[in-house]
Amino acid sequence: MPEIYADSDILRILRSVKTIALVGASAKWQRPSYFAMKYLQTKGYRVLPINPGLAGQEILGETVYASLADTPGPFEMVDVFRNSAAAMGVTEDAIALASEKGIRVIWMQLGVENPEAAALARAAGLEVIMDRCPKIEFGRLNAELSWGGFDSGVITARRRRV
Amino acid sequence: MTRRKTPEYGFETRMVHAGAQPEPVTGARQTPIFQNTSYVFHDADDAASLFNLQSFGFIYSRLTNPTVAVLEERLASLEGGRGTTCTASGHSAQLLVFFALMEPGDRFVASNRLYGGSVTQFGKTFRKFDWQCDFADFEDPEAIRTAIGPKTKAIFCEALANPGGVVTDLEAVAQIAREAGLPLIVDNTMATPFLCRPIEWGADVVLHSTTKFLSGNGTSMGGAMVDSGLFDWSAVQDRFPGLAAPEPAYHGLNFHESFGDMALTMHGHAIGLRDLGPTMAPMNAFQTLLGIESLAMRMRRHCENAQIVADFLDGHERVAWVRYAGLRDNPYHALATKYLENGFGSVFTFGVKGGYEAGLKVVEGCTLFSHLANIGDARSLILHPASTTHRQLTPEQRDVAGAGDDVIRLSIGVETPEDLIRDLDHALSS
Structure with a gap:
């Protein structure tokens, strides 16, 4: 069963995080990770791309690092754009580096689920989101996803502050 | 599921x-x-x-x-x-x-x-x-x-x-x-x-x-x-x-x-x-x-009215048959009960004794039902599909689609049902 997260929890995470380490960044503009990185940048996040094959190069104005350990902190969130199996290694690295880099959240992308890694991270005091995209969630909870004709699931009579 | x-x-x-x-x-x-x-x-x-x-x-x-x-x-x-x-x-x-x-x-x-x-x-x-x-x-x-x-x-x-x-x-x-x-x-x-x-x-x-x-x-x-x-x-x-x-x-x-x-x-x-x-x-x-703000309320009323009108037509001496999934003897009643909540829809067909010509007379004899090619209006609508919406089809295609020569299609609106019945009864009897 997929985990269900309260919209308020996702909003709290997206509002408190400032810098995101994106593991599995791509330099190709058609790739979903590139789409997500570009969108999150326009929303004011700093996104640090990680991809050992592209280390030293630049994506969207940011230097690419080979690993979480090589990436200069602080970054509060690790966005896992890898397959579900690889999420375990990334999570172990993140737990080991949590206090040094200021990591508080492990966010596994749409289609990425690793309950063992999630349990490990939660036991270490980290917050975990799985099988979601921060771009889509940001858009969904800020009424931007709705512009594309998608069901946001948000029902409210409150006036949003702009 | x-x-x-x-x-x-x-x-x-x-x-x-x-x-x-x-x-x-x-x-x-x-x-x-x-x-x-x-x-x-x-x-x-x-x-x-x-x-x-x-x-x-x-x-x-x-x-x-x-x-x-x-x-x-x-x-x-x-x-x-x-x-x-x-x-x-x-x-x-x-x-x-x-x-x-x-x-x-x-x-x-x-x-x-x-x-x-x-x-x-x-x-x-x-x-x-x-x-x-x-x-x-x-x-x-x-x-x-x-x-x-x-x-x-x-x-x-x-x-x-x-x-x-x-x-x-x-x-x-x-x-x-x-x-x-x-x-x-x-x-x-x-x-x-x-x-x-x-x-x-x-x-x-x-x-x-x-x-x-x-x-x-x-x-x-x-x-x-x-x-x-x-x-x-x-x-x-x-x-x-x-x-x-x-x-x-x-x-x-x-x-x-x-x-x-x-x-x-x-x-x-x-x-x-x-x-x-x-x-x-x-x-x-x-x-x-x-x-859409009133969809549920309207659909309930559409379906209630359709059931009342279908029941009336089903018992009318000038009507040969009624095809409405809300009627118990309708072959689709069981499927309709499974797949449809809140009612059986408001569009259905019936046949008048006397076929094509008698059917056209009923369509033309109504004063409250609008003779036009649409469905799902708040107003009740009546149509002879064989000569209008299904005109481009072959007779075989029309029969399969339920739009044969004697077929009259109704889209029942949200009016007072007694008025709808009176209008149809008048058109059938004249």
Whole structure:
């Protein structure tokens, strides 16, 4: 069963995080990770791309690092754009580096689920989101996803502050 | 069968609220009509992101418009879908979905009991794109299976068919579609999501003519393609190149890879509406949103009235037969009880003793029923399909579709039922 997260929890995470380490960044503009990185940048996040094959190069104005350990902190969130199996290694690295880099959240992308890694991270005091995209969630909870004709699931009579 | 998590709010709440938050700049509570074609970019990079589909936002109202988007989200919510692409009419919604799925030379299998306009579009006009429709008897599972070939890309039916009152066994058809690895597309115009939600029974895409019950008052043309987001367009390589292969009309973007369960809705706007152009007007979206605010109340009344009128006709000496799924002896009563909640719909047919000529006299003898070619209006409507909506079909096709020479179609409105009965009784007796 997929985990269900309260919209308020996702909003709290997206509002408190400032810098995101994106593991599995791509330099190709058609790739979903590139789409997500570009969108999150326009929303004011700093996104640090990680991809050992592209280390030293630049994506969207940011230097690419080979690993979480090589990436200069602080970054509060690790966005896992890898397959579900690889999420375990990334999570172990993140737990080991949590206090040094200021990591508080492990966010596994749409289609990425690793309950063992999630349990490990939660036991270490980290917050975990799985099988979601921060771009889509940001858009969904800020009424931007709705512009594309998608069901946001948000029902409210409150006036949003702009 | 639950294919999505249960919505947090009930149908009637979503009918009024889904997609429509207070407008944040002014606080306007009702959805504003954005009667506007084009949208100012913040800067060149913002424009580039929008054109590359990397950020959400508006470029040009042929693709997306804020008022239309409210209707799209509302329909997605009511049908339990991921997203919706609204179109200028129901026919263009059909064009849009097949444009995403089909290549020249491809085929799809459709029920032989469809609205006559769909039969003509599928069987005649689509041939100009080299899309072939194989019509099959959807009450015979083997006939559907036999019609599926290597080039088949989709299966199509109506949940509640117009005008024959045919109820499709959606679960059985969905099973066949799943086994064949094909998406099931269901036209839900006649039932509306208040009576039936085909995605819950296994449909992958739901289509609407919003012109009918959704707008509810005969003011506004419109259509909708609601995507469940549940079909895997990449499961079989090269089967759906429009959605799951590099798209030449978008610099090689692979919609399924980039947008996942949002692929078809993105394609509907970014390719379908952009390049074919059948966009819904913002005013029509607004009128349709107003209609949907009262959908549940109207549909209950439509169905109650239809049952009363059908019962009356069933006992009338001048009436040869009545085909309404709400009648206990109707062959579709059991299926209707399974698939339809809250009522059996308001469109049905009956035959007058005396055939063609007697039928025409009844149509012309009514003073409260409007003689016109539409359904789902608040006003009651009457029509002789064989001489109008189903005129382009062969006599055999008309018979199969339930639109033979003696058939009269009624779309029962929300008026006082005794008045409807009096009008019909007068027309039958004169």
